[in-house]
Amino acid sequence: MAQTLSIRLNGQDQTVSSAPDTPLLYVLTDELQLNGPRFGCGLSQCGSCSVLVDGIEMRACVTPLSMVVGREVTTLEGLPAYYAKQKGLPEAPALHPLQQAFIDVQAIQCGACFNGMTIKGAELLANNPKPSEAEIRQAMDGHLCRCGTYPRVLKAIQLASQRITGATP
């Protein structure tokens, strides 16, 4: 049990002592005390716990710690820096453009699903900066919301897309 593992988290090397079979989520929230990824179902059904692993959205609740050793893990906390790196910006903005759009369209209600909405939306915009409405609906379909924020999440992704691609100032 005393063995340690090293992971690359939000651009930094982290040594952790959790057992290798521990789901990444518990390592992030308990050992590393991050607040972005959240427990929702533990079953990979809801998207509450999403993180980016080498830029691909994954469910931390069912991903064992051992699987991410040697890979680049980005959580909500590291998303602005990840965006800066992706865009070649000299420094990280305070917020990812999608986070800013969520504020601007007042998308959030309780906010419990927004870790996943943000991670998945950022992944989408990284791969497809100008997604159509149908593409957004398809990409986001694995992320549930109980409060009914879907329409404004859609609107925010469209707004962020416009800003990222320079379609609006």
Added chain:
Amino acid sequence: MNAPAPILTRRDLLKTGGALIVGFSFAGVAACSAPPDARSALAGPPDPSAVDSWLAIHADNTATVYFGKCELGQGNTTGLLQIVGEELDLDMSQLSAMRLDTNVTPDQGATSSSSSIHRGGPPLRAAAAEARQALLQLASVKLGEQPGSLVVSKGVVSVDGQPSRSVTYGELIGGKRFDVKITGAAPVKAPSRYKLVGQSVPRLDIPAKASGQYIRIQNVRVPDMLHGRIVLPRGQRAYGSGAKVVSVDESSIAHIDGARVIRKGDFVGIVAEREWDAVKAARDLKVTWADGPKLPRNTGVHEQMRVAKSKDTVMADYGDAARAFEGAAHVASGTYFGPYQGHIPFSPNCAVADVNADGALIQSGTQNVYGSRAELAAVLGLAEEKVRVQYTESSGTFGRSCYEDAAQAAALLSQAVGRPVRVQFMRWDEHGWDNYGPAHLAEVRAAIDAAGNLIAYEYQGWQHGWTTRSTVHDLVLDVTTPERDGGSNSITVNPISTGSMYKVPNRRVISHAIPMEGLLRGAALRSPLDLNYGFASEQTIDELAYAAKMDPLEFRRKNIGGQRWLDVLNAAAKAANWTPRVAASSLSDADVVTGRGIGIATHHVSYGAAVAEVEVNKTTGNIVVKRLYGALDCGLAVNPGLVENQIVGQMVQTVSRMLKEEVLFDEQSVSSLDWATYPILRFAEHPEVIPIVVQRLEEPSTGAGEEVMGATAAAIANAVFDATGARLRRYPMTPGRAKQAIAERTNRASL
């Protein structure tokens, strides 16, 4: 609105008259790390008639506001601060809210029934008005002018026309108590003078929620904390039979390092140093549970309800409905079925408890801190004043989900092990042991005369009551708490949502309360039973419009019972560009057909109207709600932006409940244990929603969190009829049910 709204700043340590006030920051700080403050030395609630119980002005000309309504993601904190800011002429940057805490904040009851602004606002307005009057009197002495010649802006009092002669609130009273009673006599502002109230101020909690800095109950960590889990059978059994432990095989988790079993009565819990070990131990622990009595299965529940011995209450009875039906030109009647549905918060409930010789401190995502305190005291065997409950937001709960269970489980485990314990429910605990929104059965009939006037209306509804204590409470104390089966229109059939919006001379509404024992745990679920009323009542009205060969909007206008109902109806129809046409008058032979429907309903207060546009695939039976228009008149909308967001949420959630949601159970137990076995509306399926706030500055504010849901349920069902000519009388309107109803209609038509 390009710049982010400011994150509500921390004002942790404001020295006020020797008392330290701990400010609640939305960016968050665990309460246990906060220093003690004078206000919190004694168990609350503080005296509600004292201004000081509601607000404090600090030397830096800012104010802290104390109220008893929880921020649940509806934005009530922003709205309540607007009310105080308006009366005191402070701007939003000068205001912060105190975290709800039974040793600090006033008791305003549960944050339920959309009461935050409706019932939570008036005491704050009165306290702020009283404070303003006191401040103007102090300023009058200081500036040597009559209070009537003073003006206030941003907490700076000045002589009208002479801005240099001024003094700030902070200079007048900063750090000192008002020692003023709320008399109700202090003048409040006329709505015509409102500057802050009525504005769509951006929500204060959103920036930190977007950045990820918002601290929720699930993020609270305290020193020396253990992780706990509750152990329950997978899925609840019949109410009244509890979960009786026959045996616990502790050796079954011997392989998990440091995991311990804690038992008290039939309560079984686990503690471990590491969360994953607690999760595994709760999963692997072998517990033998006694079988409970048989449940009727979800498919048979309505039949059992219909024949159960019921306690009947006449909710409305005027005219002579029986006689009016006899002489009617046309009668529409139907039996309607609504399922059990769950609250099922997106993040399972969680609590952190520290119970020691000095007392108990519990941080919880409850909707009612004082209610939690009473129940926790009973479970822990402590006096209420030894128990302190602090609120930290969890995730949208929409009524009594398992928050009391999580709080009590954490407290019991902490009491047993003498260390702080954090308990989070697993997904199957939350799904399987919810206090569900009860199933409902309705028999409705209504009639018109030859001119299309509504002349008779009758609604009979069957449902059971609500739990008043948690599962854990009953397991520990070995009791079955009697259900609450009366005393509120949310438990008995609500006469407001069953025909009261129409002028009808003969009307009867009967509520049949059947026993909860032998069925599932019930409690208020957002817009309790209103979806059923809208679904059943407004489809009946629609059938009459159809029989009268009238456009459904025109029929409702003709029979509408009041101006405010008419105005929301017209607002929704106008937004939707409604054009007159009899329903189902242009049925298409195509496979995929479209339709539109309209409905009006409410919860207890406010006025809701909705228009739905749907698409139905006749081959698969799949219904897609494409677009919704929702109009809400909630009196004075303190913050119309908050109301718009609530309308969007209500309507999307209603689509989910009308098309998808049903708690499944077999004879033994509930089998809806996760999002696969209890599906909700998914992202790809969501409709566009157009919210309309009907602002009424001169009317008192009423609820805005659940009043357009019944109308939405009705509009969707009526739109399906318009598209297909088939009436669906059971929801959720799943593809199978829609297909069957369409086939039955086709068969009837071909006869």
